[in-house]
Structure formats: C-alpha cells, structure tokens
Amino acid sequence: MSVKETGPGKPIRVALLGCGTVGTEVVRLLTDQAEDLTQRIGAPVELAGIAVRRPNKHREVPEHLLTTDASALVKSDDVDVVVEVIGGIDPTRGLLLEALRNGKSVVTANKALLAEHGSDLFEAADASGADLYFEAAVAGAIPLLRPLRESLAGDRITRVMGIVNGTTNFVLSAMDATGAGYAETLEEASRLGYAEADPTADVDGFDAASKAAILASLAFHTRVTASDVHREGIRAVSAADVAAAKGLGRTVKLLAICERVTSPSGQESVAVRVHPAMIPRTHPLASVNGAFNAVFVEADAAGEMMFYGQGAGGAPTASAVLGDLVAVARNKVASGRGPRESAYAALPVQPMGNTPTRYHISLDVADKAGVLSQVAAVFAEHDVSIAAVRQEGRTEDASLVIVTHAATDAALRSTVDKIGGLPVVREVVSVMRVEGEE
Numbered sequence: 001m002s003v004k005e006t007g008p009g010k011p012i013r014v015a016l017l018g019c020g021t022v023g024t025e026v027v028r029l030l031t032d033q034a035e036d037l038t039q040r041i042g043a044p045v046e047l048a049g050i051a052v053r054r055p056n057k058h059r060e061v062p063e064h065l066l067t068t069d070a071s072a073l074v075k076s077d078d079v080d081v082v083v084e085v086i087g088g089i090d091p092t093r094g095l096l097l098e099a100l101r102n103g104k105s106v107v108t109a110n111k112a113l114l115a116e117h118g119s120d121l122f123e124a125a126d127a128s129g130a131d132l133y134f135e136a137a138v139a140g141a142i143p144l145l146r147p148l149r150e151s152l153a154g155d156r157i158t159r160v161m162g163i164v165n166g167t168t169n170f171v172l173s174a175m176d177a178t179g180a181g182y183a184e185t186l187e188e189a190s191r192l193g194y195a196e197a198d199p200t201a202d203v204d205g206f207d208a209a210s211k212a213a214i215l216a217s218l219a220f221h222t223r224v225t226a227s228d229v230h231r232e233g234i235r236a237v238s239a240a241d242v243a244a245a246k247g248l249g250r251t252v253k254l255l256a257i258c259e260r261v262t263s264p265s266g267q268e269s270v271a272v273r274v275h276p277a278m279i280p281r282t283h284p285l286a287s288v289n290g291a292f293n294a295v296f297v298e299a300d301a302a303g304e305m306m307f308y309g310q311g312a313g314g315a316p317t318a319s320a321v322l323g324d325l326v327a328v329a330r331n332k333v334a335s336g337r338g339p340r341e342s343a344y345a346a347l348p349v350q351p352m353g354n355t356p357t358r359y360h361i362s363l364d365v366a367d368k369a370g371v372l373s374q375v376a377a378v379f380a381e382h383d384v385s386i387a388a389v390r391q392e393g394r395t396e397d398a399s400l401v402i403v404t405h406a407a408t409d410a411a412l413r414s415t416v417d418k419i420g421g422l423p424v425v426r427e428v429v430s431v432m433r434v435e436g437e438e
C-alpha cells in the first residue's frame with residue numbers, strides 16, 4: 001500500500017510585537033530557518049506584521065511588514081499567533097489579553113507581565129482555547145519552564161534554587177575575582193555592556209523576583225506573584241562580605257529560592273525569596289560565573305537536576321521564543337493545546353520571617369575574656385543554634401565569625417540586631433545568609 005504524500009498545511013501567520021534586541025533575532029531565525037521550521041511544524045510560519053515604535057530605525061527587517069499600530073495588528077484576522085518582545089506592563093497587557101480573547105496563541109518573553117498578571121492571561125487563554133508559552137521569560141535560552149510544566153509534571157518538586165539574573169552574577173563574579181567593591185564593579189560592567197544604563201531592575205532584584213514568582217507558580221501549582229517574593233538586591237554586598245565568604249571557602253551569589261515548606265503539623269506552604277547568599281565554592285552553582293544562569297531543581301522521584309546556559313542576549317533568548325513558536329504552531333496544526341495554568345494546589349505563601357535560613361555573621365570585637373560567652377548568650381536567648389565559630393585575636397580587637405544552624409529568619413535578624421548593640425562588639429562587619437549546605 002502506498003502512503004499519499006501530503007504537502008505543508010495552511011501557513012501559520014505570526015504578529016511580532018517589538019523589534020529590539022530579541023525581536024531582531026526572532027526575525028532573523030524565522031527567515032534563516034524557514035524551510036526547517038516548515039518541516040518541523042508541518043506548515044510554514046510567516047510573519048504577518050511587525051509592530052515597532054520607530055519604523056525608520058528598523059533597516060534590518062522587511063519594511064512592508066512594519067507598523068506602529070500594534071493594536072490593529074493583534075486584532076487582524078490574518079494573524080494566528082502573537083509573539084510579544086516589547087516588555088513591560090503597558091501596553092503589552094492589553095495587547096496580549098486582546099490576542100488571547102480572540103483565540104490567538106501568545107508567545108512572550110515578558111517576565112514582569114507574567115509575574116504580575118499571569119493569571120489574567122491564563123484565564124483569557126482558557127476562555128478561548130488559545131496557548132500561552134513563555135520559555136524565554138526565565139533563564140533565557142535554557143529550557144526550564146517546559147521541563148517544569150511538562151517533563152516534571154508527574155513528580156513532586158520540593159525546591160528550585162538558582163542564579164537567574166546575568167547582570168548581578170557578572171558583578172558578583174567580578175567582585176569575587178578582583179576583591180573590588182560593588183560600585184566600581186558595576187561601573188565596569190556598564191562600560192563593558194553587561195549592565196543596562198538603568199540597572200535598577202537587575203541590581204535591586206526585581207528581575208530575579210519576577211522570575212522566582214514564575215518558577216514557584218509552575219513548581220508548586222500555586223499562583224505566586226512578584227509581590228509575594230521576599231526581595232533583596234546586591235547593592236549592599238561589600239568587598240568585606242565577599243572576602244568573608246572567601247575566607248570560609250564560600251562565594252556570594254544572588255539566588256532565587258523557591259521552597260515547599262512543611263510545618264510540624266503537616267501544613268504545606270511555599271517560601272519564595274531573592275537575596276544574596278554565601279554558598280560553598282564546591283556547590284555546582286558556585287562555578288556559574290559571568291552572565292550565565294543556572295537553576296538547581298530538586299524533586300522527590302527525579303532527585304537533583306541542574307539547568308545551565310545563557311540566560312540573556314538576543315540570539316539565546318530568540319532561541320527560546322522560536323521553540324515556543326514551534327510548539328504553538330504544532331498545536332494549531334494538530335488542533336491541540338499546550339498546558340494550561342496549573343494552580344490547583346493554591347498553597348499559602350509563607351512570610352520571610354517564618355522561613356528557616358542560616359546566617360554567617362562576621363564581627364569585630366574587643367579581645368578580652370568573656371566576649372565569646374556574651375555573644376553566645378544572645379544566640380541562646382533567641383533559640384538560635386551555632387554551627388561554627390572562628391576567632392582570631394589581633395592587638396586590641398579580634399575578629400569573630402559565627403555560622404548558625406537553621407532558625408527562622410526573624411529570630412536571626414533579632415539576634416544580629418541585639419549583638420550589634422553589645423558594647424564589646426566594635427563593628428558588625430558582614431551578615432549574610434548561607435545556602436547550599438546542610
């Protein structure tokens with residue numbers, strides 16, 4: 001029996017919103033790989049239009065496709081899929097809701113929008129049966145959201161911990177390598193083009209907090225928004241912190257940590273936080289340097305996994321966008337749908353104060369008898385157990401380094417506040433959480 005050859009199906013028509021760093025690379029990949037994409041999808045993918053702000057700036061893309069009217073492009077009957085790489089909340093939120101309500105599948109790289117309004121977008125997608133894919137929004141090119149949404153959907157994830165911001169990782173890696181301070185290292189990163197002109201979203205942890213919210217939502221089947229995430233950036237990380245970490249075989253990283261926490265009574269909740277932390281130099285995340293990202297996932301059956309690669313940049317991010325575009329196009333060809341929002345577990349989000357953490361505290365103290373016992377008494381008073389102490393005497397004062405066992409973050413903060421007020425403590429040199437070790 002001979003099988004009749006079928007040609008490619010009806011073209012999938014794509015509206016591209018935004019043509020900056022990522023958008024330009026999306027157009028390039030779509031053009032360069034048109035034939036392969038047709039084979040992989042079973043239908044050609046064609047650009048129906050590209051919405052931009054300033055058309056005369058875009059000499060690298062076909063002029064006849066450019067429009068400044070994103071709203072009209074999204075509404076056009078000629079469009080099946082909307083790819084959004086503008087960024088920000090407005091006007092993208094309205095544009096993507098309009099697209100989804102009209103049954104057009106959406107591919108977006110916009111973590112800020114998803115972390116704030118993800119559930120509205122999912123509801124609109126469900127109402128019309130459209131797809132919503134966003135692999136590029138977290139850790140750029142690294143396949144991470146698809147593994148969480150699909151490959152690990154049969155497992156129980158307990159922890160997701162990673163380096164999800166390239167700019168801050170570049171700065172912290174450089175501080176570790178040179179011993180220089182935060183401000184001068186950030187200046188150098190800007191000069192080399194690794195930090196944006198306005199690095200606030202990166203250095204104050206907003207970018208990582210949006211990504212943490214998305215990761216926690218997917219890992220724990222719970223709606224987590226950016227405002228649920230405890231956030232501390234890297235502005236306060238000093239050369240002394242980095243030196244203190246090095247002295248104990250650790251390094252400082254800005255971590256996004258999403259954990260499933262079970263109380264003694266068996267009540268489950270999630271804790272989601274972004275802050276600098278010391279990790280052992282032997283931990284797999286310690287060797288992630290420069291602008292690279294890496295995310296460590298722990299699941300009951302699968303065990304430990306690490307995802308590593310380029311978390312930013314035009315081409316790497318466009319790779320993730322194209323992967324999503326192929327997925328939604330295949331779904332259209334097969335009249336199927338990708339995964340919907342999965343928020344059925346609806347676990348409560350635990351406040352940071354109740355979250356168990358460990359601290360590294362470095363003090364300058366008077367070098368006289370009884371100091372250690374005074375400091376130790378404050379820990380005991382707050383029910384914080386000490387894991388290790390190192391004291392080095394000098395002429396008039398001494399350096400005292402204390403690493404705690406896990407205690408609630410609130411108890412650890414109160415302990416540090418009280419110790420800072422002891423007359424025998426000359427200076428609290430460095431306080432930082434410790435992660436990645438038992």
Ligand SMILES: NC(=O)c1ccc[n+]([C@@H]2O[C@H](COP(=O)([O-])OP(=O)(O)OC[C@H]3O[C@@H](n4cnc5c(N)ncnc54)[C@H](O)[C@@H]3O)[C@@H](O)[C@H]2O)c1
Nearest residue numbers: 018019020021022051052053085086087109110312313317
């Ligand atoms: N650059 C990266 O490395 C990277 C990595 C991961 C995710 N992302 C995300 O991808 C998205 C795009 O990032 P980018 O780096 O390409 O930004 P970009 O600033 O280079 O590009 C955005 C483009 O959108 C245009 N634009 C703004 N408002 C518009 C409107 N109303 N209509 C049409 N065009 C409009 C701008 O003129 C600009 O050209 C953001 O959501 C960002 O968070 C970027």
Ligand SMILES: N[C@@H](CCO)C(=O)O
Nearest residue numbers: 164165166167311312
């Ligand atoms: N500003 C982000 C870009 C990728 O989301 C970073 O530095 O990682």
Ligand code: NA
Nearest residue numbers: 135138140142
């Ligand atoms: Na990704």
